[in-house]
Amino acid sequence: MRLGRFIHRRGQCRVALCVLALAVTPAMAQPASMVDGSQQELRQRERERALRSQQEAAPNVRLQRPVQAGDERLPEHESPCFRIDRILLEGDAAERFQWAVKAANPANDRATGRCLGSEGISLTMKRVQNAIVARGYVTTRVLAPSQDLTQGTLTLAVIPGRVRRIRFSEGRGRRGTKWNAVPARPGDILNVRDIEQALENFQRVPTVDADIQITPAEGPDAKPGDSDLVIKWKQDFPFRITLSADDAGSKYTGKCQGSVTLSYDNWWTLNDLFYVNLNHDLGRGYGDGKGTRGYTVHYEVPYDYWLLGFTISGYNYRQSVAGGNWTYVFSGSSENSELRLSRLFYRDAVRKASAYVAAWSRNSRNYIDDTEIEVQRRRMAGWAVGLAHREFIGAATLDADVAYRRGTGMLSARAAPEEAFGEGTSRSAVITAQGQLNIPIAVSKQRFRYLVAWRAQWNRTSLVPQDRFQIGGRYTVRGFDGETTLLGERGWLVRNELGWTFGNTGQELYLGVDYSQVRGPSTQELVGTHLAGAVIGLRGAYKRLYWDAFAGRPISKPDGFQTASTTAGFNISWTY
Structure with a gap:
């Protein structure tokens, strides 16, 4: 012991x-x-x-490649033409897109302060449209309505593309859930960034394969610019x-x-x-x-x-x-x-x-x-x-x-x-x-x-x-x-x-x-x-x-x- x-x-x-x-x-x-x-x-x-x-x-997920700035220049001598001193953007939710008007006036080829004809107005409208699309609003459209240009003001109309409905396609599995994966909601202005984020949320799970298609909205309640998001979802x-x-x-x-x-x-x-x-x-x-x-x-x-x-x-x-x-x-x-x-x-x-x-x-x-x-x-x-x-x-x-x-x-x-x-x-x-x-x-x-x-x-x-x-x-x-x-x-x-x-x-x-x-x-x-x-x-x-x-x-x-x-x-x- x-x-x-x-x-x-x-x-x-x-x-x-x-x-x-x-x-x-x-x-x-x-x-x-x-x-x-x-x-x-x-x-x-x-x-x-x-x-x-x-x-x-x-x-x-990258659904959209960068929109390249075009090298097109405004025509110099159009006839007939109208001097444009101001560009306005109007329409539903136009206040959300006012930043796009700046695209009409690149430093080396400004649209304001010069005489524009039909080709010049079309190019100006295209520049504003491309700026909106570049930020992901791929279903939003810009138009030039009938107007009097003699006052020096060019008015463009924006038609926002909205999400009418978000749904799964037929045949999807029972385990698919969209409410916490898709940032967009019905009535929101459609942005491809929200779709990219939704796909990343779905595909974060390795056994899931998902795709989202933008389809034109149909039916009596469909409005111009409305689209449906159709989700194809499958899990192994x-x-x-x-x-x-x-x-x-x-x-x-x-x-x-x-x-x-x-x-x-x-x-x-x-x-x-x-x-x-x-x-x-x-x-x-x-x-x-x-x-x-x-x-x-x-x-x-x-x-x-x-x-x-x-x-x-x-x-x-x-x-x-x-x-x-x-x-x-x-x-x-x-x-x-x-x-x-x-x-x-x-x-x-x-x-x-x-x-x-x-x-x-x-x-x-x-x-x-x-x-x-x-x-x-x-x-x-x-x-x-x-x-x-x-x-x-x-x-x-x-x-x-x-x-x-x-x-x-x-x-x-x-x-x-x-x-x-x-x-x-x-x-x-x-x-x-x-x-x-x-x-x-x-x-x-x-x-x-x-x-x-x-x-x-x-x-x-x-x-x-x-x-x-x-x-x-x-x-x-x-x-x-x-x-x-x-x-x-x-x-x-x-x-x-x-x-x-x-x-x-x-x-x-x-x-x-x-x-x-x-x-x-x-x-x-x-x-x-x-x-x-x-x-x-x-x-x-x-x-x-x-x-x-x-x-x-x-x-x-x-x-x-x-x-x-x-x-x-x-x-x-x-x-x-």
């Missing part, structure tokens, strides 16, 4: 000494064989980011399952990772999206002293130009570390949640912009054997606001967004231990920005693609390690194995990729070069602040199978930064 108590007390002392060592040892100075809880959390956050970008990819089997595997994990907790994602599309017949993702290391089992496991649950539902989404996720890891005559089990857990409300506030034929507000929370704990490392416990919560923009530049697509994230004392958030030293706070303030430019290139019947993506972070307060900018690995700077990373309060990265799609095989060979830097007070403890790497890979798809295999190596790194000289990896998934 005494011997047992002696061993138990010695075990308590060992754990206490390890906890004390972790409390005073910076993350980057820990032994290579020791897992850093913050690094594990950041790694899992990158995996979740990749999962969400795949599962929550929003469709882009609403359940989807995706199995995936990759080697993006850490060698200390399980290099190979597997996951299963179950999706239920249009669950509540609200054009809603729901999925559950479960991930696990593909090793000997989580309870064997080494491994990872986690989950992500997401639900979102649209309403007109609004989108409400909720996400919760959790993650656990374990690692056994031999130390002398004893083996320690390091473990940790984290839980995250976010409630986000976004609204698309502008769209036209070539761009769209949205804003969002979110509330978030994050909790994490780390242990040695069964003893919690109190100085690494986190309970944070706060809010975030952001803007997102998409621009179509010819065949290229530009995406950009910026966000401000703030920690508060909500949801019983606790102060960070680093606050006593000014090295971090749970009331963090961070500005983030990211974007990408995707340019398709055709050269002699060969299809190429150039993609440049960037990401940056600026801190307004000191940050705990979980809030810092991390680089090194397949999700940031490729060519590095990700076992060792650089963290800083501020940082930026640029990823360049050139892809070549050969034939109709669905295969793309790509080359990538990435560069990144970190800055901030904590970087003074690092061996360096920059990384550059290169990668070559092959990605493709066949039916329901998708794969990506690559190999890379560092181009530039600080002296003393430990990483493999060559890194290879894969990602494979199957969806049914």
